[in-house]
Amino acid sequence: MITVAKSLDIPIKLLFPRPSPPDMAPEEAKRLHAMLGLGDIVLPGIMIGLALRFDLFMHYLSKQKVLPPTDDGKGNTITKAPYHSMSGKQGDVFWTHSFLTGRSLLPAAQSPSTSSDDAQQSYSFAKPYFNASIAGYIAGLLTTLAFMHIYEHGQPALLYLVPGVLGSLFLTGMIRGELKQMWNFTEAEEEEEEQERKADFENDDGSQKSDDNDDMNVKAGKPKKKVLVSFSVSKRDRPHNKKTRQALANDAGDGLRRSPWLKTADGEPPHKMRRVS
Amino acid sequence: MSEPGPFAQALGQLAFAYTQIRPLVPTYSHLVVSALFPIYAGAHASLSRPSSAAKPIKRRKSIGTQDESEHEDEDDEDEDQIQRMEGLSPSDALMFPVLAGCTLAGLYFLIKWLKDPEVLNNILNWYFAAYGVLSVAKLIADALAWANRMIFPNEYIDHGALWRVKSRDRRVTAVARRKISIETRKSPLPGSLCQALPLPERVVDFLWTWREISKQKWTAQCYIQHIMSAKTHIGIHGGIGAFVALAASMYYNLVDKPWWLTNLFGFGFCYGAIQLMSPTTFATGALMLSALFFYDVYFVFYT
Numbered sequence: 001m002i003t004v005a006k007s008l009d010i011p012i013k014l015l016f017p018r019p020s021p022p023d024m025a026p027e028e029a030k031r032l033h034a035m036l037g038l039g040d041i042v043l044p045g046i047m048i049g050l051a052l053r054f055d056l057f058m059h060y061l062s063k064q065k066v067l068p069p070t071d072d073g074k075g076n077t078i079t080k081a082p083y084h085s086m087s088g089k090q091g092d093v094f095w096t097h098s099f100l101t102g103r104s105l106l107p108a109a110q111s112p113s114t115s116s117d118d119a120q121q122s123y124s125f126a127k128p129y130f131n132a133s134i135a136g137y138i139a140g141l142l143t144t145l146a147f148m149h150i151y152e153h154g155q156p157a158l159l160y161l162v163p164g165v166l167g168s169l170f171l172t173g174m175i176r177g178e179l180k181q182m183w184n185f186t187e188a189e190e191e192e193e194e195q196e197r198k199a200d201f202e203n204d205d206g207s208q209k210s211d212d213n214d215d216m217n218v219k220a221g222k223p224k225k226k227v228l229v230s231f232s233v234s235k236r237d238r239p240h241n242k243k244t245r246q247a248l249a250n251d252a253g254d255g256l257r258r259s260p261w262l263k264t265a266d267g268e269p270p271h272k273m274r275r276v277s
Numbered sequence: 278m279s280e281p282g283p284f285a286q287a288l289g290q291l292a293f294a295y296t297q298i299r300p301l302v303p304t305y306s307h308l309v310v311s312a313l314f315p316i317y318a319g320a321h322a323s324l325s326r327p328s329s330a331a332k333p334i335k336r337r338k339s340i341g342t343q344d345e346s347e348h349e350d351e352d353d354e355d356e357d358q359i360q361r362m363e364g365l366s367p368s369d370a371l372m373f374p375v376l377a378g379c380t381l382a383g384l385y386f387l388i389k390w391l392k393d394p395e396v397l398n399n400i401l402n403w404y405f406a407a408y409g410v411l412s413v414a415k416l417i418a419d420a421l422a423w424a425n426r427m428i429f430p431n432e433y434i435d436h437g438a439l440w441r442v443k444s445r446d447r448r449v450t451a452v453a454r455r456k457i458s459i460e461t462r463k464s465p466l467p468g469s470l471c472q473a474l475p476l477p478e479r480v481v482d483f484l485w486t487w488r489e490i491s492k493q494k495w496t497a498q499c500y501i502q503h504i505m506s507a508k509t510h511i512g513i514h515g516g517i518g519a520f521v522a523l524a525a526s527m528y529y530n531l532v533d534k535p536w537w538l539t540n541l542f543g544f545g546f547c548y549g550a551i552q553l554m555s556p557t558t559f560a561t562g563a564l565m566l567s568a569l570f571f572y573d574v575y576f577v578f579y580t
Contacts, residue, residue, distance in 0.1 A: 011529075011542035012543075013539070014311055014312070014539070014540050014543045015539050016304050016307050017304065017536060018301070018304050019303075030536070034308055036308055036311075038543055038546055038547060039377075040312075041543075042547050042554075043565070043569060044316070044566070045320070045547060045551045046550070046551055046555060046562070047562045047566060048320055049316075049319060049320040049323050049551050049552075049555065050559065052320040052323075053555075054559075056324055056327050057327040057328065058329075060329040060330040061329040064329060079331075080329060080330055081330060082330065082331045082333070083327075083330035083331065083333065085324075085325075087324075088426065089426075090426050090427065091425075091426035091428070092426075092430045092431050092432050094430070095430045095467050095468070096433060096434045130320065134313070134316075134317075137316070138309060141309050141312060142309070145305050145308070149298065155577070156576070156577040156578075158566075158569055159570060159573055159574055159577075162567065162570040163570075165566070166563055166567075182559050183559065183560065185558060186557055187557050187558070188364055232497070233496065233498075234496050235495055235496075
């Protein structure tokens with residue numbers, strides 16, 4: 001494996017320069033570089049990614065509300081909380097929350113309304129499994145480096161990384177008593193979701209251009225044309241690029257712009273809100 | 278003077294070991310940070326709606342439901358980042374080390390037989406170059422988009438007030454104060470430190486323009502029946518990423534292979550792979566990692 005890694009020049013490894021004796025030629029020094037194979041990063045990495053997604057799953061699981069069975073014998077109904085993606089909001093969250101404690105710095109004059117609390121709190125979630133697996137990964141890496149330093153021979157990094165990552169995940173699950181949820185957690189999409197997603201993809205071409213909801217029925221009845229190969233590039237036409245922007249501004253009511261964090265129970269302007277003491 | 282006690286001797290040994298390791302500490306810490314960076318970035322980039330959260334309500338009619346122009350962009354980013362992750366099943370997990378072993382053995386014998394691995398290198402190089410360009414382009418585009426979000430936020434807190442950036446008027450106004458303030462600021466950069474910077478008019482204009490350009494996206498769609506269908510939204514960050522990736526790839530294959538460029542491609546591959554592959558369940562992942570654990574030991578120590 002080391003022979004293959006050293007003879008092939010393709011990027012299947014990461015190289016790290018080492019301090020070399022001053023009289024060595026550059027080509028010689030290159031062979032002294034410390035190496036880490038990409039497999040040693042990707043394979044524990046997908047496990048760590050799974051741990052992070054599991055943390056997000058558990059976070060939303062804790063926000064589910066189970067209503068008692070109704071009179072018409074429907075059984076327990078589960079209300080799921082809406083999903084708020086962090087993807088576009090890191091900058092805003094960074095600049096409106098305290099750097100050290102993560103506490104929200106937004107002005108205290110906000111009345112706590114029941115449903116928009118979710119909007120405020122969903123931008124971060126506890127990551128116990130992710131942190132544990134990263135700690136396990138670091139421990140495994142340091143062990144690899146220690147053995148490599150002592151024995152002066154390349155070490156199979158996975159030998160130390162696998163127990164590090166798997167052990168830390170298992171230990172965290174055991175301590176938190178969530179082994180059953182870990183065992184049952186799956187990311188496999190259900191059959192109907194896959195159909196929906198495929199249908200969405202094919203219908204999505206029309207949604208960008210037409211704003212008219214009434215055409216939906218007509219679209220569903222039309223037979224899909226068979227396209228064999230197609231490439232297309234087009235400018236994204238979004239409503240706020242057109243004149244509807246002005247209409248939006250007029251619709252906002254008293255002209256006060258509303259932010260997810262400033263939602264009040266009845267849309268009153270912030271300076272009229274009750275102060276939370 | 279009496280002999281130093283055992284504790285002092287132990288400390289002495291420790292100090293000696295430390296001086297021996299010290300020249301290598303930069304290399305080792307570089308290694309650890311470089312391994313963690315793609316894992317951290319890739320894991321966070323792979324986050325999407327979990328099955329325990331509610332499905333989004335389909336919003337075809339966008340006029341009445343959108344909040345306001347500055348926040349629409351984030352919602353739109355959401356729609357199209359739903360990438361399909363390739364899940365691994367238990368049988369895939371078990372086949373992994375077998376396939377990897379066969380590939381590795383095949384490559385090893387090929388290298389030994391060819392004596393000069395130049396041809397093999399060339400073929401593999403061009404193969405990897407294609408994937409390299411795509412994944413490095415995505416990595417750079419995402420990094421630029423993140424930097425853009427941090428430098429040009431939509432809102433920020435300063436001096437106890439919430440400042441909101443209005444890109445159409447090119448002004449930043451304070452809202453949610455006890456008394457509504459008419460104070461406005463001209464620079465889109467956040468924080469009072471950046472406000473204090475005496476930037477010339479042209480630079481401020483450029484910053485506003487850059488902020489707007491970054492939000493514009495083009496849609497590229499590719500559809501080949503029964504083979505693939507792909508749709509991406511590309512903005513200026515994607516364009517820069519693609520350009521840099523192409524340049525890097527050409528330099529790598531035609532001129533020289535410095536270690537930092539190898540690392541850049543390595544980061545790209547890892548970042549892309551962590552977002553595309555998933556072990557589906559903890560059990561499958563554990564199975565795969567254990568199988569590779571034994572395979573790794575065997576291959577390194579017994580061959």
